Amino acid sequence: MKSPALPFYLLGAGIFLLFAGAPLFSNGMFLDGIWYAVVSHNMAEGLGTFWKPYMTASMYAEFYEHPPLALGLQSLAFKVFGDSRFIERWYSLLTCILTAGLIRMIWREISDYAHKSLAWLPILCWVLMPLVTWSAANNILENTLMIFTAAGGWFFLRGLKGHRWVHLAGAALCFVLGFLSKGPFVGFLLAVPGCMWLLGGKISFQRAFVDTLALMGMIGAMFGLLFLIQPQSWTFLNEYFHVQVVNSLQNVQTVDNRFNILYKILHECYPIIGLGVAIWLLGRKSADDYPEGSLKWAWVMLGIGLAGTLPIIISMKQRGFYLVPTFPFFAISASLIMVPYAAAIVKWLSLRKLGLRIFQAISVAMILTGIGISIHAAGDYGRDKDRLRNIDTILEVLPYETIVRVPKWLYQTNDIHGYFHRYDRVSLSPEEGFYPEYAIVGKGNRPEFLRFYDRVELETTHYDLWKRQREPMKE
Known part of the structure; x- marks a missing residue:
């Protein structure tokens, strides 16, 4: 048999x-x-x-x-x-x-x-x-x-x-x-x-x-x-x-x-x-x-x-x-x-x-x-779901293939680099004196480099997106 x-x-x-x-x-x-x-x-x-x-x-x-x-x-x-x-x-x-x-x-x-x-x-x-x-x-x-x-x-x-x-x-x-x-x-x-x-x-x-x-x-x-x-x-x-x-x-x-x-x-x-x-x-x-x-x-x-x-x-x-x-x-x-x-x-x-x-x-x-x-589950959020919702919300505003300014602590959050670049080819930089069109910081934070930026109103819980509104003064 x-x-x-x-x-x-x-x-x-x-x-x-x-x-x-x-x-x-x-x-x-x-x-x-x-x-x-x-x-x-x-x-x-x-x-x-x-x-x-x-x-x-x-x-x-x-x-x-x-x-x-x-x-x-x-x-x-x-x-x-x-x-x-x-x-x-x-x-x-x-x-x-x-x-x-x-x-x-x-x-x-x-x-x-x-x-x-x-x-x-x-x-x-x-x-x-x-x-x-x-x-x-x-x-x-x-x-x-x-x-x-x-x-x-x-x-x-x-x-x-x-x-x-x-x-x-x-x-x-x-x-x-x-x-x-x-x-x-x-x-x-x-x-x-x-x-x-x-x-x-x-x-x-x-x-x-x-x-x-x-x-x-x-x-x-x-x-x-x-x-x-x-x-x-x-x-x-x-x-x-x-x-x-x-x-x-x-x-x-x-x-x-x-x-x-x-x-x-x-x-x-x-x-x-x-x-x-x-x-x-x-x-x-x-x-x-x-x-x-x-x-x-x-x-x-x-x-x-x-x-x-x-x-x-x-x-x-x-x-x-x-x-x-x-x-x-x-x-x-x-x-x-x-x-x-x-x-x-x-x-x-x-x-x-x-x-x-x-x-x-x-x-x-x-x-x-x-x-x-x-x-x-396909297309829904699993691992890191709250942060991914924030990232997707921000990516709806950011131009494709761009570099944004972030504070050092966010730059050292390694997986966020992967998500931003995999989904929309966005790179994150903590470089001092670098003032690109957009910046991302922790929710409610306002580091000193944001003095040239205004916050973009988005429904996020982890991060805030900021857009540069005036040219940085020469320092």
Whole structure:
């Protein structure tokens, strides 16, 4: 009898839409995500180039904070589909769909024939990790990186079945593309051969050693070719290394304890643990033995995930979403442990058509509810809703592509730069002695530089817009 996998795929999609739908399609976004959308949108419109990205006229006129590939890929979406506020959101959703497909491909490479149809299980585990839906809604670079790390893992596994060097070259290319998307966070792909030897016994030490050396050689050759063909790439990556990597290691601190990242990954795995307990309780009585090699592959996948987690301990600059590219491997590892119990549940359902239909109906209802929530939220205000209402009100008055004067404290409110420039290409400047046509200040405030301005009457709660009414006197 054919395995009833469809309702489980629908369940995963329904859970994703229920949690991600509203924040994904409503206005408002995490600081980093709105900045990336600004840079990508600018690149699509000819402001800045691939190797010299541009954010605003007054902040990061040369954007060396991250490598440019993910931004360049998103800029293609803007070029093709226009500048709607939904473009970066659809791009982010697409990265998740592609990642889900790659998880399925990896599963089918390592599972035995009888359990290939359980590919929905690692996808479900992955969707249940809270930062997956959060990252989908917030346009972070890790979404794109996750595609390349998952694809790199698949190339390694595919190489076990033949065409070893071709697939190793594919993994090397994924490493390079991942590095050009998010920098050193792709480095854990180098650990895959070692994990397959040490934790799973899937390859010999000799092969793991040779594959790792060959992989590094291919990566070096690909970067060398890139520097030869695109000399400006060397300049960019050199700037990126000093501006972002070295500075982050030496000067940036976001946590008090460098082991905080281990708590983060544990926190992300809580829902998977809960799912595992539920599956074990439901399927333990009729479960078969573990398929041959299943637990060894679970260790390999866990090792790959930890290889992408533990190095972050080196830095005191840590964010939970840095772990997102490792999530497919943690999800696959957990799923391999659940295999016999999940298979027993599927078998039980397949013998009860009415129960299967009810389960499928529930899954479809979740998807429809998620779609309904997404449609209702589309274009409405979500994150930062009060400030965004103020910004939209002000943008109705401001000319397109202009620079406005702001006080220093407002200039240091980083996300406001992203919103103003993404929506109407407005840059904010705190420069002393600079008196453009418009100025924006906090509600009810009147700093000294406004002596040449009159307030524009608008219904706002956070900011006031002022328009210059007379020429500044020479000082």
